[in-house]
Amino acid sequence: MASRKVSRRRFIATTAVASSALVAAPFVRGAFAAGQVSVFFWDHWVPAGNVEMRKQVAAFQEKHKIEVKADFITSQGRQTLLTINAEAQARRGHDIITIGNWNVQDHADKLENVDDVVGQLTSNFGAANAVSNYLGKSKGKWVAVPSSWGTQNKGPAARISMMKQFAGIDVVKMYPAADGAETPEAKAWTNEAMLAAAEACFKAGKPFGIGLGTTADNVDTAGSIFASFGAELVDAKGAIKIKSAEVRQALEYCQKLVKFLPADAQSWDDSSNNRALIAGNSAFIYNPPSAWAVAVRDAPAVAADTWHFPVPSGPKGRFVPHSMNFWAIWQFAQNKKQAKALIEFLMQPANVDARSTAVMGYDLPPYEKMSQSKVWDKIGPPEGSLYHYPVRKQHNAVSHLAHMPAPPEIAVQIYNRGTAPTMLAKLKAGESIEQVIAWGEKELQAFV
């Protein structure tokens, strides 16, 4: 093959022509002229949620001319957690991550400040809830944006007929699917009322499906009961408070309650309570509407007889178990500006509502005004079953995460070790309150 020699004169001429052409060429806006962004979304339990999310991402691409590379990663087998840790170690990965509860604090020093994004959201849509503020801020700055994607409450879901027949409680009358003042029945929905109902249902062979294992649902339920007594295992300053009068009071209550729970409650995981409700074995569980949603498909009669409502109140109030997902941006992300634009777009009320509707009301926006949306008003069967799933003003309740307000690096250990439900499991196994406190104190000493 003959080689052609390029002379200096020819090279300069060619370069000049090429440069002139480039400068003179008209600006053509490409399909994704404004750059790109990569994101991993939690793979939603309800597949329709992913479909809606893809639709919204496509709309964002079209509107902002930013290419979005979206991955959906399941939390089965802790894959989201492993992905986050791997990306944190490698300092490489997606620009935006979906990050749940405690993991925000674990990686706070590697996350981008998002004060601007959250500031805009809160000024437009109301304050973020207490759990958002507890988990999403580090050193007073927002490091993750509270998101509705997979964010849930884990309040009671109960069988209407069983509660009426065995416990004499009309849960629909107690929490009717309408705005209004707190009913007298709702005011009487206290820990003591729940204990009496648990006993009645236990005697009728349909015990309350409250697990005492170490998984999240069990921890959240125990955390809600403890909080209603003001019982903190570790306080906000990191001091162990397990010997407080409030903790003892909570344990005295739980000592009575655990007697009416299923015999194998100690080995229950997050799916056990769902199955107990769907199979018609339990009158009452603490859970997001996922159990009800499965029942709609697999056991329609059970679904049509299920009502969601707030937790009972204790001496210190009602504390609804709340589990959160955030969207965060890595500090090492390449496309921070585009990432913020995408998060802002996805958190617009119309998009939040569309996603919540697609997932049958499962997702809850953690901003005050957004949670007053009409999304949950008519969802059924029975119509209005999810009306009281979000925390509403008439509930006189607050969103709560087990072991708040202990410093997150301590609380995460108490939470993940399942210390609180294990204390209850010990009570069920017949240990005394003193023995349980002594055990708990040694356990906590390793966390602080």
Place this chain on the structure above:
Amino acid sequence: MANSAMMIGSGPATTPAPRRVGSLKRLARRRSSIALLLCAPLILLIVGLKVYPTFYAMFLSMLDRKMTKFVGLDNFAFLLDRGWHSFGMVVFQSCLFAITAVIMKALVGFILAHLMHNIRGKNQRIWRGLLLVPWVIPLALSTLTWWWLFDPSYSAFNWTLNWLGLDSIPFLGTTWNARISVIAVNVWFGAPFFMIMYLAALKSVPEQLYEAAAIDGATAWQKLIYITLPMMRNIVLITVLYSLIVTFADFDIVRILTNGGPQNSTHLFATFAFNVGIESGNIPRGASVSLFMFPILAALAFFVLRDVLKRSKEVST
């Protein structure tokens, strides 16, 4: 000696010079080079997936929670001091799990191997294949089936018990039931490995030894004690050592069946390390949990392998 060697050998003065070959070809012709080349992918895998992670885990275990400060052996000291309340239970459970399971697997494998050995012809292959099934199925999948059998509320075992008019057993609901259940699943999974290894060892024992013993009037028990076991000793030691290491590192069974419960009474090193390191966000401490048994198992491996080597030399001389 040198002279005679020169006379016998192919010295340059007496034979024509060999054809010049390229250094690459020469290298390729050396058997050791080819062996190294063929093993290279495996070596790379071991270095990448075993050696590097081990050293990285050692490095991680000496950092603080945020992984920004070197803290030496503080994490290990913590586990032995303030963390001992929980970690001590993990050590106890891991030892109980590994030692009991390995003994049971060895016993079951030994009995099965003898039964197999006495089945002749095609039938042996069929039985061998069937008995290997538990070991061939991916552990995570088979453990899910066991979980369904033990399930707290809908256990297939309990359904059968109830059908027979007996009370349900909370297989995963009480401390000791759960511990026994996870050990049983491990034995079910691991026994076929022992069986196949022992069967191979049994087949290598010369028949003449048994015939000579029979002539001397030895009983079946005496044949077992004085012929079979000594001849199988190396295989038994290596199998037990290998299984002990693997069983100590077990994760799937406990993670799927009990998640460490009830009351954290079935946690093993691996599940506890995952709980502390990944779930609770303290990767350095999780790494120190996972490395805790490393020196003990390394020492055990050293002594067992030394014994095996010594025994091999005795046999070969």
